[in-house]
Amino acid sequence: MGVKYLNVWEGGSLEMMTIETDRGAALELEGYTRMLGAQHFYANTAVVELKPGTAALRATKELDSLTLFVPDAAGGWSSLTALLSPMAAQKFEEYGGRSTYQTSPEELSITVSNDRLRAKFFFRHLQLKKVDAKVTLLNVEASVMYALQP
Numbered sequence: 373m374g375v376k377y378l379n380v381w382e383g384g385s386l387e388m389m390t391i392e393t394d395r396g397a398a399l400e401l402e403g404y405t406r407m408l409g410a411q412h413f414y415a416n417t418a419v420v421e422l423k424p425g426t427a428a429l430r431a432t433k434e435l436d437s438l439t440l441f442v443p444d445a446a447g448g449w450s451s452l453t454a455l456l457s458p459m460a461a462q463k464f465e466e467y468g469g470r471s472t473y474q475t476s477p478e479e480l481s482i483t484v485s486n487d488r489l490r491a492k493f494f495f496r497h498l499q500l501k502k503v504d505a506k507v508t509l510l511n512v513e514a515s516v517m518y519a520l521q522p
Contacts, residue, residue: 388510391463391480391498392473399477399494404517410496413438414511422449429516435509440491440516452518454482454493461507464500491518 401407406427413431420430427442436457441449459482480495497513 388501389469390471391475393477393480393496394474397477401517403519405519407517410513410515412513415509435512438493438514440518442489450488452484452486452489452491454484456509460500460509464502464507488521489518490521491516
């Protein structure tokens with residue numbers, strides 16, 4: 373009927389919320405040739421080590437960004453960074469601190485590109501906290517689809 377129903381609820385406090393995508397919804401993969409599956413990241417945890425020849429995701433300690441590292445032919449790395457803080461603040465305000473488990477995957481995605489790579493970061497789970505008007509991420513679950521640029 374064209375009406376989107378989104379179930380939201382208040383937790384014990386409007387200063388902490390969880391947003392998850394509808395796990396039954398399909399992800400749009402067109403144009404991407406590789407995928408790093410679901411990975412969990414927590415604030416204030418150790419950084420993932422890069423292993424030669426293997427793509428990896430790294431989160432900053434504050435979880436304000438995730439960076440995709442892809443090995444290149446010269447033995448170095450190509451990388452792309454998705455900034456999470458702007459999306460986190462926008463979603464906190466949009467939902468008014470209320471949690472939901474039915475957001476569309478596209479709504480929780482960030483697309484980035486450069487001359488070597490293009491990638492789409494899908495966030496299946498975000499746990500957010502607001503303290504003194506600043507929204508921070510406590511943990512995230514992310515998958516990333518990517519392709520090397522021609």
